Ligand SMILES: NC(=O)C1=CN([C@@H]2O[C@H](COP(=O)(O)OP(=O)(O)OC[C@H]3O[C@@H](n4cnc5c(N)ncnc54)[C@H](O)[C@@H]3O)[C@@H](O)[C@H]2O)[C@@H](O)CC1
């Protein structure tokens with residue numbers, strides 16, 4: 001699914017109005033109706049107090065539409081206008097009149113703290129204060145209102161975006177953002193829903209289609225792409241009847257040192273589990289028996305050193321090389337890493353200590369073969385690209401890095417982001433259960449194994465991150481977050497593949513539509 005910027009959404013809005021020959025008021029009615037339907041489907045007439053806080057722009061206008069529809073359906077609704085400015089938008093005013101025509105009185109006007117209403121935990125708060133038109137950080141009593149709402153235990157439903165959050169700009173004041181329990185966002189999710197500094201304000205969201213111009217949506221280059229099952233299904237390359245192990249490539253995993261052989265075991269196993277035809281593990285001598293006994297399917301080549309890597313030589317042409325997991329940063333290992341990078345035609349996955357070696361020897365960055373895949377967690381990324389002031393600066397710096405060295409950079413974490421040039425691919429699978437040692441080693445094996453099978457660097461990255469996260473989700477479903485270990489993620493890679501083609505059960509809403 002595409003992620004558009006606020007500017008692009010305004011453009012889409014404009015084009016839709018022109019092409020569909022509708023008024024902006026009709027578009028707002030569509031948007032408000034979607035929110036109303038969502039609520040009505042769930043509340044089914046329950047007379048719970050619904051308090052709708054409307055700003056004076058179009059987000060407030062949406063709130064007024066929802067309020068009017070709920071009132072017309074007999075709900076217990078109280079509408080407030082957060083009167084932070086006299087510059088009310090045209091469609092706000094139209095709907096301000098319309099709601100008055102229904103209720104025969106104006107909504108409650110809030111002008112300061114003394115107007116804050118008492119809110120009970122059973123109430124529902126609808127946040128329609130600010131949408132994507134936020135142009136400065138909320139201050140004064142409006143900020144206090146947001147804080148007041150945040151303190152309430154009532155369920156908070158944000159329209160389009162939690163008030164105080166920019167759609168695609170850095171946060172200025174964490175105290176001035178509504179912490180929504182659920183967000184109903186129009187047409188496409190917003191980038192700030194997925195970034196570490198802002199995602200916590202969103203927690204859950206649904207995307208509501210409001211019929212924006214299809215051509216615009218299809219042809220406009222988005223600021224990011226969300227990768228879910230639908231996309232992942234398209235990445236999958238089916239196997240042919242007469243394929244054989246040679247078809248799926250010979251992966252080389254260069255990993256391990258004394259005390260860190262687990263990293264080699266995990267990455268070698270995942271390369272196999274994801275479907276590599278053959279996997280050779282290159283390890284220090286101390287790893288020989290470990291690999292041979294834990295993964296009999298793997299071939300092993302050992303370094304001449306017992307405890308660390310010093311000279312990586314092999315007598316076959318690997319289809320992909322994954323390097324760095326648990327290798328340490330011994331001087332001879334650095335030299336060996338430098339030498340192996342001379343294999344310009346082999347796709348590389350570079351992880352863990354190999355990334356740290358690059359950070360400490362920045363001159364080596366220019367030796368990276370084109371389209372190498374780097375898989376840093378935020379700590380490793382910081383060492384590679386330097387500090388950042390906020391998530392957006394981090395993304396910009398990573399894009400520049402990716403463009404300069406012509407590499408794919410995978411920023412790991414919740415909503416792992418794959419950066420390829422100026423493109424962002426945001427993953428939707430994975431969970432906090434994967435915050436466990438070795439799950440990154442599993443990811444490196446997965447991506448290297450996909451490269452081996454002929455997926456290109458970008459596909460192997462994005463698809464690998466998806467499958468790895470999905471395997472983690474399935475593992476967490478069986479074991480609970482706390483008990484998941486990296487091995488469980490690997491054990492569920494098969495389920496992650498199978499799940500690609502399992503049809504989701506339709507929700508009652510969707511079945512009703514069929
Ligand atoms: N295609 C779309 O994207 C559609 C958008 N709609 C709604 O329109 C919203 C955007 O509406 P607007 O552009 O009117 O903007 P908003 O309603 O988000 O708010 C902007 C208004 O608040 C003021 N404002 C901004 N920051 C402020 C601050 N910190 N303190 C005080 N006042 C502040 C602005 O000057 C402006 O008057 C969307 O979020 C969505 O809810 C829908 O109605 C229909 C379709």
Ligand SMILES: Nc1ncnc2c1ncn2[C@@H]1O[C@H](COP(=O)(O)OP(=O)(O)O)[C@@H](O)[C@H]1O
Nearest residue numbers: 412413414430431432434435437438439440441
């Ligand atoms: N909260 C989370 N949500 C989703 N994925 C997570 C979360 N925490 C960790 N992960 C995933 O687990 C992996 C951890 O990798 P890494 O930090 O390199 O671990 P290690 O070095 O111990 O193997 C990454 O793929 C990351 O995206």
Ligand SMILES: [K+]
Nearest residue numbers: 127130161163
């Ligand atoms: K809002």
